[in-house]
Amino acid sequence: MTSLLANFRRWQFWLTLIGLIALVIYPNVASSYLISLLTEVFVFAIFAMSLDLLLGYSGLSSFGHAAFFGLGGYILGFVARNWTANMFITLPIVLIGSALGALIIGFFALRTSGLSFLMFTLAASQMFFGIAIKWTAVTGGSDGLSGIPRPTIGVGDTVYRFGTGFQFYFVALIFFLIAFWLMRQLVHSPFGRALIGIKSNEARMKALGYNTWRYKMMAFTLAGVFAGLSGYLFAYFNRHVSPETFYWTTSGQVMIMVIIGGAGSLTGPALGAVLVRLLPSYVSSYTERWHAIMGLVFILFVLFAPQGIIGLLKKVGRVSNSPNEP
Template sequence: MKPRAGTLFAAAAPAAFLLAAPFFLSTYWVMILTEILTMSLFAMSFNLLFGYTGLLSFGQAGIFGAGGYFAVLSLIHGPSSLWAAFAAALLGSALLSMIIGWFCVRRDEIYFAILTLGFGMMLFTVAHNWRSLTGGSDGLGGFTLPPLDLLFWRGSLADPRHFYFLVLGVVFLGALLLYRMVHSPFGLLLRSIRENTQRLSFVGADVRAVRLCAFVVAGTLAGLAGVLFAFFNRIASPEMLHWSFSGKAVLMTILGGSGVLFGPAVGAAIFYVLEHVITAHTTNWMVFLGAILVVLVLAFPRGVLGSLLHLAARRRGRPRP
């Protein structure tokens, strides 16, 4: 098989599976796949900062959860419109990311990570204590999802398969945006910042502006993933904003492959499939899951997808960086 044909097959096979999955999988596995897609978008948004720009953010969950709250509040207090809820979440997440990012991009390395952690903790505290708006520790639940209205079709999101296709469409658009971004001159700037910030500053590039743009895009996509997560679970809760939730994005990114566009998606699939399979057989699932993850990280130092791509590139005589 020629390299280009192999690449096309490698891209077409997962796409065909995702499109056909609801027609041959049980409802249980359709819901798991929905969760995997949602968390893939969340982890891919983190990867834009960590894998491509070299910025470790522990505040990604704060914007993720805020996006969910923006959408749910829009449904409860605004028009019963799915698209209005998405619009509120996108605008709110972008604005919140811009405010937080303006402060955080002024520092790098561990200082950036601490700043994002601090903002994430503040957002969690607001969501947990502002009971009149956010429902406090109980969160905001009990809302009804409006129907999915497309040009020639109307579907109920109470149907797991209809909801799955909504999530698949949103994740596809988010992944397409990330693909175009990282394969553009802007993506080259991001990788240059990751490799040598000072050299880029010397040639006149505004490093802070580039970082802020990446932070806003990553935050907006994280907020979009938060909407899908809140809709999937039928609740927006403070736990979505906790810094430990950002740890999931870190884990999935490293497991699948940092700096590889779809690496976090592979990491999310491995993590959630293992979690559901192991929990079905033992109550001590965390011990076994942790052991398997340790083995995978040691066996695939570049992440599962990253290591496989590196191996394939070496066999073609073009080693990946």
């Protein structure tokens, strides 16, 4: 008997195709509330996968990934309110802005490793939060920036405006697919393999002649860019950006998505995003204490299933396979 996973791979193409068609049909049959729910899932899936690049592939435990999520949102808010909401202009600005932010933070953060790295990134994101609260003239203080216009695309006078939630759903879907594909290519490339090598044994990679610092810096910057992209979409989606996007609970939430889903698999964190963003809309109608429940579920995974949902699935596949193994 072939394992569940091998079967899955054979049917992967068809599954993907069916999934894509379902995602395109979905907004035509779902209510506007359900459409916005899934839009949010796409945005957070990008965010979670970007953290997975660090946590799961490079072994860099960043506890302040919200820094770049917030940065992307605030840059968009500032540009869109003061200049234009045209994505041809806002997208490059946000990508370059988050890359610069990640380069600067990474330059200092990567002087440390392990737990100091974790503490530094957490502190850095809280500094962004503090600045967002206090520097009212630019960031709008604790109110944030509201009234962000809907995104447009186009050149000159021919401009298309994504004016409804239905239309923005497709924007988010396309960005999600592109980001997923790009990150997948990345982790399967020689560059990604080298990152995995650095994660498991940095000294050996150094001895093999790899400039590990440069690899980690690249990974940190790319993760920052993808996180910035998700923050950018989130700000367009809400038409508002608030200091909470920088707050440790945002970093915490995305960390929970990665760990519950299963670090080092990209699909896992995306699944984690589905779970963490969809569940509260069902659970919180019963209980106010969603954060505590999320924290509890998270702790249970850390204690009993550190490989996450993907790890559990693999285990199931292996168990059903084991009687035939020599």
